[in-house]
Amino acid sequence: MRAGPRNLITDVAGLRVGNAADGRLKSGVTILTGDAPFAASVHVMGGAPGTRDTDLLAPDKLVPAVDALVLSGGSAFGLAACDGVMAGLAAAGRGFAVGAARVPIVPGAIVFDLLNGGDKAWDDNPYPALGRAALEAAEQDFAIGTHGAGTGALTGWLKGGLGSASAILDSGHTVGALVVVNALGSPTVGETRHFWAAPWELDDEFGGIGLPDRFPAATEPTPGKRLAEATTIAIVATDAALDKAGLQRLATAAHDGMARALVPSHTPFDGDLIFAVSTGARPLDPATDPYGLGHAAASCMARAIARGVHAARPADRDLQPCWSSLSS
């Protein structure tokens, strides 16, 4: 397993990511779209999720593929970002055909960032416009850290952010992850610079300093922000031709990466969830390949979480320090 050329989810050929943000709002939107609709599923493990149009992702439901996925700030207000993405896709003639009508299929999920120092006194919900701008910005290359839906993200004690990572397996399949790190838990071991994700790090991609010599095993973590002001939402993607049921398994396995990179994770007050998508471009052996694909998804997820925090940069009215500002 090695990182892909961009070390981004867009190393899965045919996928594009767009960011849009408002610095005064301290929030934003990140969208994933593709050259063509792609199969998708989701696995929700947190206790406080905020989602839109996720029921249709179940393996028994009709719609076989989605046009885009939305990760947004704004708590439930941010679900309106899907409106803007749908409008942009409709203008481009994209969508699930029902007779002469076309309905762009755009599931989404949100993080809570309403109490992060940003100006939230809007007259009109800003998220539809941010969603459309993110769609229009979608490219293979995109910025991580304090960008898109990661703009206003916080964690237990360090500023969060937008993260991504990729892996190319020995089988030739590519796996990638995209994540908005806004957890109640901590991405580092206690208040050190050592990322929990260190065992999975490739090529010093988030500092290369490994794990500490000691662990506070007996310490009970206390949330560094108020309960419910949290949630980590993510997407894993692959070119392996998994169907919706196989993608639900992949999303489940990817949650292990969240568990390994954030402590604690999957709390009753986080809405932690992971979408899994496939372009279907590369055949797989369904009897054996899902084992390695699941491990790669968990590994990419852990790495993407650390990379998002590692890439965060200071901004006005920040409530938490950046990893990059900590003294080594």
Place this chain on the structure above:
Amino acid sequence: MRAGPRNLITDVAGLRVGNAADGRLKSGVTILTGDAPFAASVHVMGGAPGTRDTDLLAPDKLVPAVDALVLSGGSAFGLAACDGVMAGLAAAGRGFAVGAARVPIVPGAIVFDLLNGGDKAWDDNPYPALGRAALEAAEQDFAIGTHGAGTGALTGWLKGGLGSASAILDSGHTVGALVVVNALGSPTVGETRHFWAAPWELDDEFGGIGLPDRFPAATEPTPGKRLAEATTIAIVATDAALDKAGLQRLATAAHDGMARALVPSHTPFDGDLIFAVSTGARPLDPATDPYGLGHAAASCMARAIARGVHAARPADRDLQPCWSSLSS
């Protein structure tokens, strides 16, 4: 957080565990019961589960509490262990009252250990008798390692086993875990003696040797036994007065301990699942306590997994080495 006096799930007052095994069969049964029925839920994350009477554990279902939980070897044949446990409980007058009838409520789950070197050529299914014997053996003190349902357990490369651990929180609540470690993945970092669970270790409870200096981040794990010959099943318990819905959240959080202690975990070929139970003896603040309880459940789960492998001992016709037999 500190380990309880026994460092076993039975540090949760009112709970008892019983083991029964057959050395020639290389399999067995472990049961959890209590002085009184206890609330229970379950969260299934693996792709190949084997369960019995788990649907009634959903928060909306009628039955409020169970009389016992069964962890068994024998793949789906082992679900018959519940028959023996039910018979023993019925003889003792235990069970959910429906008019004049009493129905002992005994959900169960199994691991696959049919190809582990044991003699599986039985005429009559041996698991009902093993279940009843395990019930009759139930005590506060019980053995871990090569005992009960852990008798024939294997992992990716080391012999598995039955593990348990406990924690007493600063809040005064007790949390415990009980697990049959039979994973496809590895409990150690590559083929070293270093347990993945090391960051959570208390009091050198599984050797105290910590993590290695380097990690094989780019290595793709390969299963050391055939796909589907696996599954890790577990129970977390607490005296905190969580209801069935709260216990479902606790079981979900506890899966993070599996993710941290076994690599890979939650594969399509493992039936990984965790029951969560509460005696209800100790009040809790539902607005805050579940955060720490979930972390403690994940921590106990990781520790119990390592302790089960650490305590495994050699037996005739073993297919894998024991951790205790590795040279240091």
